[in-house]
Amino acid sequence: MTTRIGTIFEQEFRQARRNLWVVLATGVLGLFAVALALFGAGQGAALKADVLTLTAASLATLSVYLIPLIALLMSYDSLAGEIERGTLALTFATPVRRWEVFVGKFLAQAAAVGLAIALAFGGAGLLAAVWLGTGAEGIAAWLRLMVTAAVLGAVFVGVGLMLSALAGRTARAAAAAVGTWLLLVVLYDVALLGALMASGEGTFASHVFPWLVIANPADAFRLYNLALIETAPIAGIDGLARTLPFPPVAALAGLGLWLGACLMLGVIRTKRIVP
Amino acid sequence: MTDPILDIRNLCLSFGRLRALEDVSLSVRPGERLALLGHNGAGKSTLFKAVLGFLQPSAGRIAVTGHAPGTDAARIAVNYLPEVVSFPRNLTGREVLVFFSGLRGAPRAAVADLLARVGLTEASDRTVGTYSKGMRQRLGLAQALIGAPRLLLLDEPTSGLDPVSRQEFYEIIADAAARGSAVLLSSHSLEEVQDRTDRVAILAQGKLRADGTLAELAAGAALPTRIRVTAKPGAADELHAAFGGRRVNGCRLELECPQDAKLAMLAQLGRHEHALSDIDLAAPGLNDIYRHYSGRNETEDRT
Structure with missing residues (x-):
């Protein structure tokens, strides 16, 4: 079992590297992190706040858009493409278990996204800390950001792979991935904000709304990071970060549930594929 | 075994x-x-x-x-x-x-x-x-x-x-x-x-x-050998009357016969030598055998 998962992992990770996904993701994330750190340096002087903490807050908001996109792009074609190219039939003809294929791909792609995040955010954080100075609070906020960003990446790799197994065709999987990104990252927030405006102060705002926010993995990630950064300038639905009716860790549980659900559905679906 | x-x-x-x-x-x-x-x-x-x-x-x-x-x-x-x-x-x-x-x-x-x-x-x-x-x-x-x-x-x-x-x-x-x-x-x-x-x-x-x-x-297919006969000008009708078969055009006739009757058929054709200008023999090929088994066999279905 472990050798077979290891074989799949090795192959997928090698392909992620050869396709320049790791380099590309590291470059994009690193550039944005450095740019935000420079911006934070200007802002921090005025606010008398720790630069790394401020940058972690703004980077959390930006990562919500970028990391799901990178993770979905890396994973959406993984099963659907192999069905179309015929290689999945070869793989399934060997004694490998279907779940091993799914889990091996997931681990490799999550590791590739995680590696890109570690290199980009780690490098940018180190640079900012050395140049602009920071404290224990700043380092903690930055590490939290890196770890949760990697988890967010893993969740969306899981979503992408599940969609790939469900769609079975590259074109359909691509459409599903783009739709999911728009829905979870863009439209969800707009809809929630609209609902909040319409309902005003009431049960919805205090009891339903917070749960709806952490039900979305992207929002849960941002909320968790912002809630733990007291000096972060926040707006929109992130105002919730100050009035959470539950501990911020609960937001991480939301991410965990998404991950578990996607892996389970993906494996079930992969078992039904006729390659 | x-x-x-x-x-x-x-x-x-x-x-x-x-x-x-x-x-x-x-x-x-x-x-x-x-x-x-x-x-x-x-x-x-x-x-x-x-x-x-x-x-x-x-x-x-x-x-x-x-x-x-x-x-x-x-x-x-x-x-x-x-x-x-x-x-x-x-x-x-x-x-x-x-x-x-x-x-x-x-x-x-x-x-x-x-x-x-x-x-x-x-x-x-x-x-x-x-x-x-x-x-x-x-x-x-x-x-x-x-x-x-x-x-x-x-x-x-x-x-x-x-x-x-x-x-x-x-x-x-x-x-x-x-x-x-x-x-x-x-x-x-x-x-x-x-x-x-x-x-x-x-x-x-x-x-x-x-x-x-x-x-x-x-x-198993027992496909017939196909004999294509070209008649001398004006002699096609005589051959058609004697052997039957299918008229391809004014001077040509296509005959089919089982493998084992091939020689007899040729001998019989020899007796009409005066009317013949050419004879062409086509043994059933691999494609014919394949078509025989895989084809939709419309001809068989109709008969």
């Missing part, structure tokens, strides 16, 4: 109301090469997928070395080359083989030997993207030879290959059979598999129409 590696009995398989395979029975023994012929959509790929355990039969039984398809024992015994396969372009040939060796639990050390068997040693560390079609197909075949398979399933393995590559391909298959693998390969053309396989099975519309050696198939 040795036990068959692949034993299919009364296999039926449907997709909804479409009956893709109906009551198909065939078997392949160790070292035997069986060619499965049929049109597109005749059910060849479906049969392969059932043997691999990807599709569940609605009736009948498949046994691979005595095991049900999809079980570990069956999966280890069967190696497969699909009709269309394109390996990741950014991996080298060696990496592709190492990957499938890993999944099959076969030693990595054997990869170099596999590459040598299909003549890809030189190209083994180049990426698949740089390979020609023939090289990619040979890489696919090398993949199918991993771990000394008991049964090789090759789905139209030579479609699109040039004659030289095709010849090399069949030599590798013969070599695998000589090592004891049972081979089931599908093809479109009887001409291609003649002399390269031991037995031929013909599938049409999901039913097995024939199963035997080429000689048996030819005898």
